[in-house]
Amino acid sequence: MIEDEDIDLLLNDLFDLYGYDFTSYSRASLQRRIERLCMLDKFPSFAELRYRVRNDPEYLKRFVEEITVNVTEMFRDPSFYKSLRDDILPVLGTKPFIRIWHAGCSTGEEVYSMAILLKEANLLRKSLLYATDLNPTVLEKVRKGIFPLTQMKQYSESYIASGGTRDFSSYYTANYGQAKFDSELSEKIIISTHNLVSDSSFNEFDLILCRNVLIYFDKKLQDRVLQLFDASLGTLSYLALGTKETLKFSVVQNKFKQLNREKIWKKIE
Amino acid sequence: MEENRITPHCELLLIGGSAGSLEVLFKLLPLLKADLPFPVVLVLHRRNSGDSSLTELLASKSSLFTSEVEDKDPILAGNIYLAPADYHLLIENDRSFSLDYSEKINYSRPSIDVTFESAANIYGCSVVAALLSGANEDGTRGLMAIQKAGGRTVAQLPATAQMPFMPQHAITSDAAGLVLDIPGMAHFFNTLE
Numbered sequence: 001m002i003e004d005e006d007i008d009l010l011l012n013d014l015f016d017l018y019g020y021d022f023t024s025y026s027r028a029s030l031q032r033r034i035e036r037l038c039m040l041d042k043f044p045s046f047a048e049l050r051y052r053v054r055n056d057p058e059y060l061k062r063f064v065e066e067i068t069v070n071v072t073e074m075f076r077d078p079s080f081y082k083s084l085r086d087d088i089l090p091v092l093g094t095k096p097f098i099r100i101w102h103a104g105c106s107t108g109e110e111v112y113s114m115a116i117l118l119k120e121a122n123l124l125r126k127s128l129l130y131a132t133d134l135n136p137t138v139l140e141k142v143r144k145g146i147f148p149l150t151q152m153k154q155y156s157e158s159y160i161a162s163g164g165t166r167d168f169s170s171y172y173t174a175n176y177g178q179a180k181f182d183s184e185l186s187e188k189i190i191i192s193t194h195n196l197v198s199d200s201s202f203n204e205f206d207l208i209l210c211r212n213v214l215i216y217f218d219k220k221l222q223d224r225v226l227q228l229f230d231a232s233l234g235t236l237s238y239l240a241l242g243t244k245e246t247l248k249f250s251v252v253q254n255k256f257k258q259l260n261r262e263k264i265w266k267k268i269e
Numbered sequence: 270m271e272e273n274r275i276t277p278h279c280e281l282l283l284i285g286g287s288a289g290s291l292e293v294l295f296k297l298l299p300l301l302k303a304d305l306p307f308p309v310v311l312v313l314h315r316r317n318s319g320d321s322s323l324t325e326l327l328a329s330k331s332s333l334f335t336s337e338v339e340d341k342d343p344i345l346a347g348n349i350y351l352a353p354a355d356y357h358l359l360i361e362n363d364r365s366f367s368l369d370y371s372e373k374i375n376y377s378r379p380s381i382d383v384t385f386e387s388a389a390n391i392y393g394c395s396v397v398a399a400l401l402s403g404a405n406e407d408g409t410r411g412l413m414a415i416q417k418a419g420g421r422t423v424a425q426l427p428a429t430a431q432m433p434f435m436p437q438h439a440i441t442s443d444a445a446g447l448v449l450d451i452p453g454m455a456h457f458f459n460t461l462e
Contacts, residue, residue, distance in 0.1 A: 001390070004362075026359070026361060026367040026369075027361060027362060028359035028360055028361050028362075028367055028369075028387050028390075028391075029359055029367060029369045029371075031390070032359070032369070032371070032383070032387070033371070069369065069370060069371045071370055071371055071372060212368075212370045214340065215340045215356075215367060215368040215369065215370070216367075216369070218361075219341055222341075242340075242370075243353075244338070244339050244340050244353050244356060244368050245339070245340050246339055246340065
């Protein structure tokens with residue numbers, strides 16, 4: 001087992017040498033991820049992991065990719081996407097132009113799900129989807145829009161459960177075990193690194209989606225990020241979080257009103 | 270010597286279960302006393318559906334306040350907490366929950382091992398953990414971590430389990446300090462201090 005003090009040392013190294021600040025990440029999850037990485041990469045001791053991180057900038061990339069959780073899927077929680085279709089897109093559709101921010105988008109499955117919703121609502125032409133993550137490696141995957149073909153059966157089922165009526169396979173081309181999504185979708189996606197811990201607001205949005213990202217942050221950092229979102233939302237705009245995340249007890253809770261059972265809030269002031 | 274060892278105080282009761290464990294809880298929860306001086310955390314393998322009917326069903330069986338965990342909820346004595354579907358449930362230093370959507374462990378999310386190991390880290394010897402019916406190896410490693418930290422472990426008597434594999438696996442691995450049937454577990458939990 002890795003001690004708390006060891007993790008502190010490692011986090012200080014990461015900040016001092018590379019500028020990555022993980023000190024406000026949820027400690028229980030970080031500890032698991034670090035222990036897992038020690039096992040995966042067969043470090044005989046924590047000290048050796050620390051030495052490698054300090055002295056091998058190439059390894060740092062892998063470290064950051066493995067320490068952050070990059071598990072995501074298309075149309076996860078179909079009822080959430082159904083609410084986007086039925087309740088949110090009709091309102092956003094009244095605007096001349098739609099800006100959506102996927103904060104902490106990981107490999108981009110949710111971004112492509114959103115692009116499909118917009119296309120089906122005939123709104124994709126006037127929309128831009130900003131996909132950001134702290135991790136450049138996962139953003140490369142968003143850019144390519146290529147996901148494993150083995151997942152498509154489940155994604156297709158979730159798509160249908162979200163109210164989709166088309167043939168899901170019409171959105172991608174299958175090749176060598178991979179599904180490459182249409183460039184019509186990816187053309188509308190703007191990709192950039194952005195670190196929610198240290199970077200500031202960069203635009204005004206009509207909808208921000210940040211699902212299952214805040215769970216990895218401690219309360220203080222959650223508040224910081226929620227204030228950043230608040231500052232990045234215009235009038236008549238929405239914020240969407242993961243099914244077990246909440247604005248309750250946060251610094252911005254009075255500025256937002258939850259719409260329905262789904263974790264979607266409308267900005268009210 | 271065993272008799273002279275001071276029994277650690279119980280600050281957290283964990284119950285893990287898979288296939289066949291709901292029936293056990295339906296019998297066990299009504300037997301728990303209304304003023305349990307510690308929190309109870311349930312980690313159950315369940316279908317990934319968005320509805321919360323399982324929480325309501327479990328709440329109807331108990332006089333203790335029962336809820337499905339939301340991120341960063343504080344862990345309070347006298348409450349029953351249910352791990353949400355499709356997240357791992359972790360425990361933080363300040364005794365609050367955090368959720369984690371990383372890879373499945375033992376084909377499971379929530380994984381019983383993950384919560385048990387996390388609880389062992391934070392609560393050490395003051396954890397009591399029980400493993401109920403199931404057809405999966407999940408939970409054994411977690412029980413071992415709790416034993417190592419000085420906490421106490423229980424496996425459901427396999428003969429009373431619809432799916433004996435999971436508790437039997439813990440027993441065979443020497444991870445179960447006690448092997449109890451449902452009334453035995455209820456009595457043991459009610460007398461923990």
